[in-house]
Amino acid sequence: EDKVVQSPLSLVVHEGDTVTLNCSYEVTNFRSLLWYKQEKKAPTFLFMLTSSGIEKKSGRLSSILDKKELFSILNITATQTGDSAIYLCAVEPGNTPLVFGKGTRLSVIA
Amino acid sequence: GAGVSQSPSNKVTEKGKDVELRCDPISGHTALYWYRQSLGQGLEFLIYFQGNSAPDKSGLPSDRFSAERTGGSVSTxxxxxxxxxxxxxxxxxxxxxxxxxxELFFGEGSRLTVL
Incomplete structure (x- = not known):
């Protein structure tokens, strides 16, 4: 059965801290791994990763994939209160819909 | 529309009643998905529509759940x-x-509370 496991499940940091969120997976016919940010209701797309070792970067957020060890990390530097959200990792296996992890709830306090 | 639109945004119902939730996807998008998110859980896949193909119903948790997509657009x-x-x-x-x-484009969701 396809599986995506995220850690930690929740995290509280102070503004300015750097955080690393983890996502490991077991899927058949891996196609891509995606990160989403869910602040209130609708998850919004952050990154899609398909190749190992190539970092994707957007402002203070970056992500990398390791297809040999079957995991990805999402880094957020110089965190701000606006980064508080649930971060969802999802994997696309073959021709089936995305499989999501349970998410990491990040709280950034001033 | 500009984004995926869902209604109602909130629904409170009594146990045993039937409910209908509506989704209007982004114009031109051929694929439509329903996911469920319970408190503290990730997104659980329910059903997937792609064009005129038979839907993938493999995630529906019981026969009390069903979905349709009319005219390749709105889904219930x-x-x-x-x-x-x-x-x-x-x-x-x-x-x-x-x-x-x-990338999937998500709607704001319909929060269902069954009393």
Missing amino acids: LTIQRTQQEDSAVYLCASSLAARQSG
Whole structure:
């Protein structure tokens, strides 16, 4: 059965801290791994990763994939209160819909 | 529309009643998905529509759940004889591709509370 496991499940940091969120997976016919940010209701797309070792970067957020060890990390530097959200990792296996992890709830306090 | 639109945004119902949740995807998107998110849980896949193909219903948790997509656009998720464990946020998403190729665009969700 396809599986995506995220850690930690929740995290509280102070503004300015750097955080690393983890996502490991077991899927058949891996196609891509995606990160989403869910602040209130609708998850919004952050990154899609398909190749190992190539970092994707957007402002203070970056992500990398390791297809040999079957995991990805999402880094957020110089965190701000606006980064508080649930971060969802999802994997696309073959021709089936995305499989999501349970998410990491990040709280950034001033 | 500009984004995926879902209605109602909130629904409170009594156990045993039927409910219908509606999703209007982004215009031109051929693929439409329903996911369910329970408190503290990730997104659980329910059903997937792609064009005129038969839907992938493999995620529906019981025969009380059904969905249809009329005219390749609007979709309705129906839950019959609701149970308390059906309480969750039901998220709809759409994407451009004939095969899933990455990004899904999500609606704001319908929060269902079964008393």
